[in-house]
Amino acid sequence: MKILSAEQLSQADKETIKKQEISSEGLMERAATLVFNEIHKRLEGAPIPIKIFCGIGNNGGDGLVIARHLVQHGYHVNVYIVNYSDKRSDDFLSNYEKLKEVTDDWPEMIKNEANFPEIRTGDFVIDAIFGIGLNRPIEGWVAKLVEHINNSQAFTLAIDMPSGLFSDKAPGENASIIEADFTLSFQTPKLVFFLPATMDYVGNLQILDIGLDKQFLAKVDSNYRLINKEEAIQLYKPRKTNTHKGDYGHALIIGGSYGKIGSVLLTATSALRTGSGLCSLYIPKCGYDIVQTALPEAMVLTDKENHLLNAYPNTFDADVVCFGMGVGTSNKAKAALEDLLNSVNSPVVIDADGLNLLAQNKSLIDLLPENSVLTPHPGELQRLIGSWKDDFEKLELVRSFSKKYKIIVVVKGAHSFIIQGDNVYINNSGNPGMATAGSGDVLSGVITSLIGQGYDPVIASILGVFLHGRSGDIAAKEMGFEGVLAGEIASNMGKAIKELYT
Numbered sequence: 411m412k413i414l415s416a417e418q419l420s421q422a423d424k425e426t427i428k429k430q431e432i433s434s435e436g437l438m439e440r441a442a443t444l445v446f447n448e449i450h451k452r453l454e455g456a457p458i459p460i461k462i463f464c465g466i467g468n469n470g471g472d473g474l475v476i477a478r479h480l481v482q483h484g485y486h487v488n489v490y491i492v493n494y495s496d497k498r499s500d501d502f503l504s505n506y507e508k509l510k511e512v513t514d515d516w517p518e519m520i521k522n523e524a525n526f527p528e529i530r531t532g533d534f535v536i537d538a539i540f541g542i543g544l545n546r547p548i549e550g551w552v553a554k555l556v557e558h559i560n561n562s563q564a565f566t567l568a569i570d571m572p573s574g575l576f577s578d579k580a581p582g583e584n585a586s587i588i589e590a591d592f593t594l595s596f597q598t599p600k601l602v603f604f605l606p607a608t609m610d611y612v613g614n615l616q617i618l619d620i621g622l623d624k625q626f627l628a629k630v631d632s633n634y635r636l637i638n639k640e641e642a643i644q645l646y647k648p649r650k651t652n653t654h655k656g657d658y659g660h661a662l663i664i665g666g667s668y669g670k671i672g673s674v675l676l677t678a679t680s681a682l683r684t685g686s687g688l689c690s691l692y693i694p695k696c697g698y699d700i701v702q703t704a705l706p707e708a709m710v711l712t713d714k715e716n717h718l719l720n721a722y723p724n725t726f727d728a729d730v731v732c733f734g735m736g737v738g739t740s741n742k743a744k745a746a747l748e749d750l751l752n753s754v755n756s757p758v759v760i761d762a763d764g765l766n767l768l769a770q771n772k773s774l775i776d777l778l779p780e781n782s783v784l785t786p787h788p789g790e791l792q793r794l795i796g797s798w799k800d801d802f803e804k805l806e807l808v809r810s811f812s813k814k815y816k817i818i819v820v821v822k823g824a825h826s827f828i829i830q831g832d833n834v835y836i837n838n839s840g841n842p843g844m845a846t847a848g849s850g851d852v853l854s855g856v857i858t859s860l861i862g863q864g865y866d867p868v869i870a871s872i873l874g875v876f877l878h879g880r881s882g883d884i885a886a887k888e889m890g891f892e893g894v895l896a897g898e899i900a901s902n903m904g905k906a907i908k909e910l911y912t
């Protein structure tokens with residue numbers, strides 16, 4: 411699903427008004443009625459006190475339409491106009507009049523702190539103060555109102571966006587932002603909903619299709635895409651009947667050290683569970699018995715060193731190589747990575763200490779074959795590209811890093827971002843149960859396996875991250891978040907793949 415900017419959404423709005431011969435007020439009615447339907451479906455007429463805070467632009471207009479429908483369905487509604495400006499939008503004004511036709515309870519004006527209503531924990535608050543039209547930080551008494559709402563602990567539903575968030579840029583430090591429990595957003599998700607610093611304000615997210623012009627949405631260009639099952643299934647290549655293991659790639663996993671053999675074992679298990687035809691490991695001698703016992707399906711080559719890797723078996727003919735988990739950052743490990751990068755031509759997957767070695771020896775980055783995949787978590791990323799002031803600067807830095815070295819960067823997190831040049835793919839599967847030791851090692855195995863099976867590295871990264879998340883979801887459903895082990899994310903890969911097409 412494309413993620414559009416506020417400007418693109420306004421264009422979509424205009425195009426829809428023209429093509430569908432609908433007025434902007436009609437579009438507001440359509441959008442806000444969908445919100446009302448969602449609320450009504452859940453509340454089923456319950457006599458909960460509903461407090462709607464409306465700004466004076468079109469987000470506030472939405473709030474007024476929602477209020478009218480709620481009143482007409484017998485809900486207990488109080489409407490507050492957050493009077494931060496005299497420049498009321500036309501659609502706000504006409505809906506203000508329409509609301510007065512259905513109730514004798516006039517909306518209350520909030521012009522300063524003295525007008526703030528008491529909000530109880532059991533109230534249901536609707537935030538229709540600002541939407542995509544916010545163009546500067548919220549200040550003064552409006553900021554105090556945001557704090558008042560946040561402090562109330564009442565369940566808060568944000569319309570289109572939590573007020574205080576910009577759709578396309580970072581909020582400043584200490585910005586006033588509504589902490590929503592639920593956000594009902596129109597037509598497309600906004601980028602900030604998925605960034606680490608702002609995702610928590612959104613709560614649960616649901617996107618409402620408000621019927622904006624399909625042709626416009628199809629042709630509008632966006633560098634940002636959200637990856638859900640609909641997108642993932644289009645990337646998947648089903649297996650043909652008449653095939654053999656030679657058709658599914660030979661993955662070589664290099665890593666491990668004394669005390670960290672489990673990491674490579676997880677990666678190899680996950681590569682085999684994702685469908686690699688063959689999988690070999692290259693590890694220090696101390697891991698030999700462990701791997702052969704725990705994973706008889708894999709082949710094992712050992713370094714001449716007992717506890718640390720010191721070389722790369724460059725006589726070995728693999729379809730794809732993954733390097734780094736558990737390998738450490740010793741000079742010996744550096745020599746192994748250097749050996750590898752000097753002898754491979756096809757893309758490699760680099761994770762964990764492999765990334766730390768690249769960060770410590772920046773000249774090695776130049777040796778990465780085109781389309782190689784790096785899978786840093788934020789700490790590893792910072793060591794590679796330096797620090798950033800906010801998520802938007804981070805995205806810019808990763809983009810230029812990816813362009814400079816012609817590589818793909820998977821920035822791991824609650825929503826992992828797959829970045830190739832200007833294109834950014836945002837993963838929407840996974841859960842906090844995956845915040846557990848070794849789950850990154852499992853991801854490397856998935857991506858490596860898919861590349862070995864012939865997927866283009868960027869596709870392998872997008873599909874791999876999605877499947878890894880789904881597998882984590884399947885594991886969490888059975889084990890609960892706390893109970894998930896990384897090995898179970900690997901074990902459920904087959905189910906995650908099957909679930910794509912069933």
Ligand SMILES: NC(=O)C1=CN([C@@H]2O[C@H](COP(=O)(O)OP(=O)(O)OC[C@H]3O[C@@H](n4cnc5c(N)ncnc54)[C@H](OP(=O)(O)O)[C@@H]3O)[C@@H](O)[C@H]2O)[C@@H](O)CC1
Pocket residue numbers: 419420422423437438441465466467468469470471472494495497499539540541542543544545546547548549569570571596597620
């Ligand atoms: N296409 C769609 O998706 C559809 C969208 N719809 C809805 O429209 C919403 C967008 O409406 P919108 O453009 O009127 O902007 P909105 O967010 O109400 O605020 C703008 C007002 O705030 C002001 N202002 C800004 N920052 C400020 C600040 N810090 N402190 C104080 N004032 C500030 C600014 O005035 P300014 O002072 O900058 O001139 C202006 O008056 C969208 O989110 C969705 O809910 C649906 O109805 C139909 C389909």
Ligand SMILES: Nc1ncnc2c1ncn2[C@@H]1O[C@H](COP(=O)(O)OP(=O)(O)O)[C@@H](O)[C@H]1O
Pocket residue numbers: 787822823824825826839840841842843844845846847848849850851852853878
């Ligand atoms: N809250 C979360 N929601 C979704 N995915 C998560 C969450 N926390 C972690 N993950 C995923 O788990 C993996 C963790 O990787 P990493 O930090 O490298 O772990 P490790 O080094 O222990 O293997 C990443 O793929 C990340 O996207």
Ligand SMILES: [K+]
Pocket residue numbers: 469537538539540541568569570571572573
């Ligand atoms: K809002």
